[in-house]
């Protein structure tokens with residue numbers, strides 16, 4: 001006689017469970033059980049205790065490391081100031097986010113050009129560096145209440161002072177990154193990977209940042225975004241000159257270590273000279289954009305003492321260009337007011353108001369005033385350079401090199417003297433291409449313009465303005481030829497004085 005079957009899988013119970021209706025019944029029972037449990041927990045356990053338990057569980061799972069893993073915490077603040085490594089990780093990690101990453105933050109600040117991307121900490125970011133696998137987690141501090149806006153503060157901020165929030169803004173709460181990796185790579189991570197994150201951050205920052213232009217007012221700097229459209233591509237420069245300038249800038253950049261080694265401040269000085277409208281200011285913009293340096297526009301006529309000058313130069317930031325335009329005019333302003341006041345008989349044309357103005361200007365200067373002259377400034381130059389940090393480029397401009405104080409022209413004072421001159425054929429081709437979309441040699445009228453430019457001194461500014469008016473290349477070139485032919489060829493110059 002065959003014994004009864006003991007195969008459990010043949011039992012009717014499991015046969016029934018296999019049917020869709022039984023699965024649905026089980027699912028429904030479990031869901032109702034969970035809902036009841038949740039209601040009980042919500043009713044019986046107060047919110048703050050629940051939040052505490054959840055945060056403990058979260059931090060347990062986030063911080064859980066297998067035995068061989070090391071975790072480094074990168075806090076947002078260190079000793080009350082922003083931790084640069086936290087900022088670096090914040091900028092660096094979005095470059096490591098792959099397309100599979102599902103949850104990101106995006107935004108754009110009011111005065112910035114770039115769209116910002118940040119990861120929100122819902123997924124870890126994996127990185128790989130020289131064969132090491134690294135995992136980054138963002139842990140956002142959640143136990144501070146979201147800041148409440150106080151409408152009174154917004155309406156009358158001056159009565160309430162800053163900040164505009166009644167509680168600490170969220171950005172000031174201490175978030176942190178946790179970086180984990182296998183402990184056998186500890187030394188390499190500390191010595192190579194972290195410096196790599198920091199240097200990548202510096203590069204990203206330099207590439208993305210919005211350039212600023214600063215002008216001096218009331219002894220300080222006022223800054224605004226630097227959106228000038230000029231660049232090396234838009235400049236009508238002789239291609240050889242362009243290459244000489246960019247090579248020099250590149251060399252300057254590459255040689256930071258050598259400057260340090262020979263004990264010279266890492267700075268460079270350029271004197272740009274040439275008639276008005278030949279592109280000196282445009283070249284400064286092009287250099288600033290090429291290097292991604294801010295511009296500090298220093299008006300010497302507002303400086304009344306060497307110490308004021310030193311103070312304001314100390315307030316310039318690294319990676320910046322300090323521009324002193326029309327250096328010859330600055331000399332005139334200072335010397336003329338001083339001379340007129342001291343030697344009124346030599347200035348018979350000066351009316352009494354101007355004389356009084358000069359006198360007041362002199363009297364208004366500080367005790368150091370008499371010591372401040374352009375020539376004094378130039379002689380003081382090396383000291384100035386040493387006093388205002390590194391990564392600086394000084395650019396002086398003048399329309400009249402022959403009027404510039406010889407102290408400025410002395411060898412070694414300015415590293416390069418760059419002449420910007422009238423428009424000639426090669427540079428004109430750049431203007432024609434930019435303004436009229438004419439490719440280098442592809443217009444029958446170009447040669448005629450070239451010939452005229454050989455004979456006439458005309459500024460790029462005048463030609464650029466002319467080309468801007470015409471939309472049709474034929475018409476624009478024809479009228480340009482007419483203009484050039486009509487210019488005073490015997491004089492051979494555009495009248496720019």
Ligand SMILES: Nc1ncnc2c1ncn2[C@@H]1O[C@H](COP(=O)(O)OP(=O)(O)OP(=O)(O)O)[C@@H](O)[C@H]1O
Nearest residue numbers: 234235236275276277278279280281282460461464
């Ligand atoms: N080389 C150039 N290439 C292209 N555009 C130029 C060039 N030079 C001048 N321009 C045009 O002329 C305008 C004035 O030029 P810019 O201010 O750069 O000349 P500048 O030599 O600095 O004159 P100034 O000595 O009067 O300050 C520029 O905005 C630009 O449109």
